[in-house]
Amino acid sequence: MESEITVLAKFFDRITIFPYEVSGYCRKVPNNVVVDISFSECYKKKKSRAIKTLFSVEFIKAILDHKKLLKGAKDLNMLLKFISNTQAYKKFFKGKMELLQNADLVYTYWFNESTYAFLQLKETINFKASIISRAHRFDIYENLATTRSFWPYRKYCLDQVGALFSISEDGKEYLEANYGNHSNINVARLGVCDRDKIAMRSQNSEISIVSVSRIALMKRVDFIKAAIVQYAFEQPELKVKWTHFGDGQGWEELKNTQGIPKNLTLALKGNVKNEEIYAHYAECPVDLFVNLSSSEGIPVSIMEAISFGIPVVATKVGGTGEIVSNITGKLLGANPSLSEVVEAFHEVLGRNIPASQVKNFFDTYYNAAINYSSFSKELSKFNRTEKELQLS
DSSP states (O other), X not given: OHHHHHHHTTTOSEEEEOOSSOOSOOOOOOTTEEEOOHHHHHHTOHHHHHHHHHTSHHHHHHHHHTTTTOOSHHHHHHHHHHHHHHHXXXXXXXXXXXXXXXXXXXXXXXXXXXXXXXXXXXXXXXXXOEEEEEEOSTTTOOSSTTSOSOOTTHHHHHHHOSEEEESSHHXXXXXXXXXXXXXXXXXXXXXXXXXXOOOOOOOSSEEEEEEEOOBOGGGTHHXXXXXXXXXXXXXXXXXXXXXXXXXXXXXXXXXXXTTOOTTEEEEEEESOOHXXXXXXXXXXXXXXXXXXXXXXXXXXXXXXXHHTTOOEEEEOOTTGGGTOSTTTEEEEOSSOOHHHHHHHHHHHHHHTOOHHHHHHHHHHHTBHHHHHHHHHHHHHTTOOSSOEEEEO
């Protein structure tokens, strides 16, 4: 939301953001944006709410509505959480009736139980605000290793939502293939702010490779490491440096330097604020960005890299194929071999893709100022009288 909210704020008189989880750090927002954390207090009572939901009419009805899709305890637990979270939204926002009735828009950033809850509320409270939603990755794709086996009440939500904005063509096509064509499914790409800088390229037989992600199974950061190690072994005349931003389960294994060639330096930065990543791109040489995830929407980390003119090697999962091509680097299959990844490193680094070419692609498709202005104009079409947006 950090890039998007600054543009949205120019199109609406007032925006109220209701985060469902908060931490100790709050980003700066425009003056007409209010961050109301009161919902997060209600939402965090997950265990007590789940117990109440377990014996509720809504949960029993949900079981009956999805009995053909429920394959085991995991699905049942997912459905319980979905209905329990729905109840949290409904209970809290029933107490915000005046806000709902005065708003032009209710915008859910994820196409999940929040969308379903507001659609249900609209049937009972009958407020006039349009309900629109974004859809990314986890909230689109079903029955993958890293997603839910199904999304409850998906067809209902698609039929009832005022508009749904997928961040990728792939997401839109997936929803339409599985639930039929819907005129209210649109594509609204994400974007990042242009820092108006180009990353330097390395000199004197040096190569700098960067990756950015949390360390998780689907991110395959260990695979990135293995590929860079192999590349360094194959290029003993080069000084290779790998910088990774992000941490998670597997951090200690990632730091292990056993079997690392002498010409490879590991610079594992851990979890940092975006500004530190931007500073690295602006101040340090970067020759290649790598993403080998097994599942994605469209990675913002790749958008950030190409905004600095950095070429990319990535796997063709989700909408990644919409951002990575011969113009910006090399797109691999969804499950490449180690040798295929290393060969892609050789190819892209050997092509010496002009930074201006990569940056031009960014400006055309993933510049936040352009994309979010276009998106905001679409949202403003839903305005009734006072331009007000409620964001959840």
